[in-house]
Every structure is written in structure tokens, then in C-alpha cells.
Amino acid sequence: MQKDIATPVRTKEIMEKYGFSFKKSLGQNFLIDPNVLRNITENAGLTKETGVIEIGPGIGALTEHLARTAKKVVAYEIDQRLLPILADTLSPYENVKVIHEDVLKADINQMIDEEFADVKDIMVVANLPYYVTTPIILKLLEKNLPIRGIVVMLQKEVGDRIAAKPGTKEYGSLSIAIQYYTTAETVMIVPKSVFIPQPNVDSAVIRMLLRESPAVSVKNERFFFNIAKMSFAQRRKTLMNNLTSGLPDGKKRKSEIADALDAAGIEPSRRGETLSMGEFGTLSDALFPIFG
Ligand code: SAM
Numbered sequence: 001m002q003k004d005i006a007t008p009v010r011t012k013e014i015m016e017k018y019g020f021s022f023k024k025s026l027g028q029n030f031l032i033d034p035n036v037l038r039n040i041t042e043n044a045g046l047t048k049e050t051g052v053i054e055i056g057p058g059i060g061a062l063t064e065h066l067a068r069t070a071k072k073v074v075a076y077e078i079d080q081r082l083l084p085i086l087a088d089t090l091s092p093y094e095n096v097k098v099i100h101e102d103v104l105k106a107d108i109n110q111m112i113d114e115e116f117a118d119v120k121d122i123m124v125v126a127n128l129p130y131y132v133t134t135p136i137i138l139k140l141l142e143k144n145l146p147i148r149g150i151v152v153m154l155q156k157e158v159g160d161r162i163a164a165k166p167g168t169k170e171y172g173s174l175s176i177a178i179q180y181y182t183t184a185e186t187v188m189i190v191p192k193s194v195f196i197p198q199p200n201v202d203s204a205v206i207r208m209l210l211r212e213s214p215a216v217s218v219k220n221e222r223f224f225f226n227i228a229k230m231s232f233a234q235r236r237k238t239l240m241n242n243l244t245s246g247l248p249d250g251k252k253r254k255s256e257i258a259d260a261l262d263a264a265g266i267e268p269s270r271r272g273e274t275l276s277m278g279e280f281g282t283l284s285d286a287l288f289p290i291f292g
Pocket residue numbers: 026027028029030031055056057058059060061062063076077078079082101102103104126127128129130132
């Protein structure tokens with residue numbers, strides 16, 4: 001087996017061979033620690049039956065670990081300069097396909113139909129470009145893809161918000177948006193030193209496994225997410241204050257909001273960060289007939 005791409009020596013060799021320079025604007029921080037990569041693949045529960053979607057293969061550090069463990073890997077890379085490098089570094093692996101596309105513009109459902117028709121277990125595994133972490137994860141979840149889950153490296157601070165529980169300062173509308181679809185947990189904290197160039201912040205590996213059905217059943221999903229967002233708009237304000245500022249004509253319709261809170265059994269003086277996912281569901285269902 002060839003030496004891992006994800007070592008400082010081999011990464012530097014590859015970069016020099018191709019005269020490659022990092023683009024900060026594309027979130028290019030490459031992993032140079034094979035142990036971290038092994039940890040990511042293990043946490044994704046990959047087998048030779050698994051199809052993997054990778055976002056941002058870079059020079060292939062994670063991709064080769066995925067290719068060794070999974071049935072097939074399809075990787076989206078936005079930076080054209082990396083294509084010849086990937087063709088070289090990944091040449092030992094026949095089960096990898098690189099697509100040159102911005103993942104945010106890609107039709108992933110169609111790609112799955114074409115590339116993973118015979119695959120029952122599909123996982124998204126990536127060391128994400130940090131400038132677009134949240135839009136990428138939300139796109140993956142909102143498109144209803146037939147995936148088992150997502151295991152990704154991201155900024156630790158974003159990971160903390162994704163996996164946060166009610167009553168903590170990290171808990172917010174992002175926690176609700178993601179935990180609605182998945183069980184989310186941090187599986188590893190990763191120091192800056194395992195990347196080149198080193199990012200400014202620490203990182204974490206987060207595992208999000210799709211729930212069989214959403215965490216709460218609500219009358220209207222869009223409205224539910226809007227109510228959650230509104231409730232966290234000004235964290236120091238009470239729920240009542242945030243709702244009167246956020247709902248249409250809220251200030252004039254205070255008594256209707258108070259009635260809905262009462263019907264949902266939620267004290268108007270509470271802060272958004274204390275509400276569980278279930279309580280947001282009950283509240284949004286009580287408000288939906290009035291404001292939806
Ligand atoms: N997987 C490699 C590793 O772990 O060393 C590289 C990870 S690096 C953090 C992020 C990668 O995502 C870069 O290769 C970058 O060019 C790519 N990228 C950035 N924005 C992207 C987008 N919108 N769609 C697809 N790839 C993107």
C-alpha cells in the first residue's frame with residue numbers, strides 16, 4: 001500500500017510537484033494526520049456495502065481512507081486546479097469518482113440515482129470547507145436524501161451549536177434545525193495542528209444520523225423553523241417579546257400570542273433557549289392557525 005496522502009511529508013511532496021497553493025477563500029485546510037482520518041471513517045460505520053458522498057476531497061487525504069473502507073466514493077470538488085492532482089493521487093483506487101462542481105449547486109438526488117442505484121447504505125463523510133459548513137449541512141438535510149447520516153469535520157464552535165441541548169448558551173435555531181432531522185453528537189475534538197495550513201479555530205467531528213421520522217411532528221415545518229428562529233432572535237429577551245417583535249403585527253396581537261402560549265402551556269416570561277424541541281413544536285402548532 002502507498003504511503004498515506006495525509007502525512008506532512010507526502011502532502012508537501014504533492015503540493016510541490018503540482019505547484020499548488022492554498023486558497024483561503026475555498027476553506028482549503030488539508031488534513032495531515034492519518035489517525036484523525038481513521039477516526040472519521042470508523043465513526044461513519046463504513047463497510048464494503050456503503051456508498052460515500054464526500055464534499056471537498058482536496059488532494060485526496062480523506063478520500064483514500066474512504067475508498068479503502070467503502071464500496072464507492074463520489075466526491076464533489078469546486079477547485080479545478082485539484083482535478084489533475086486527484087487523478088494522480090487517487091489513481092490506485094478504482095471506486096472513486098470526482099465531480100467538479102460546487103456542492104451547493106449540485107443535484108445530489110440525481111447523482112445518487114445515477115451512481116448509487118445498487119447501494120442501500122449511503123453516508124456523507126467530509127472535512128468541510130468552513131466558510132460554507134452550515135449551508136452544506138442544511139442542504140443535505142432539507143433535500144430529503146436517502147442517506148443514513150453525515151459525519152463531518154467542522155469548526156468546533158459550530159459543532160457545539162449543532163449538538164447543543166436546551167438551557168445551554170450554544171443551543172439555538174441551528175440546534176433545532178439539525179436535531180429535527182438527526183441525532184447529533186460530537187465524536188472527536190480535533191486540534192489545529194493536524195491541518196496545513198492551520199485554521200484559526202479548533203475543529204470537531206460531528207456525527208448526525210438521520211432519524212426515521214423528524215424529532216417532532218408539526219403542522220407546518222417552515223413555520224416551526226421560523227418560530228424557533230424568532231424565539232432566539234434576541235437571546236436576552238423573553239419568548240413573549242421575541243414573538244411580538246417577530247410575528248406579523250405581533251405588537252398589536254399580543255393577546256392572541258399570549259393565548260397561544262397559554263394553550264401550549266408555556267410561560268411567556270421564559271427565554272427561547274429553555275424550550276425543548278417538543279415545546280417548540282407545541283408552540284408553533286398553537287400559533288400556526290393564527291399566524292401561519
Ligand atoms: N478533504 C480534504 C482534506 O481533508 O484534507 C480537503 C478538505 S478542505 C477543508 C475543503 C475542500 O473543499 C477543499 O478542497 C475546497 O477546494 C473544497 N470546496 C470548497 N468549497 C466547495 C464547494 N462549494 N463545493 C465543493 N467543494 C468545495
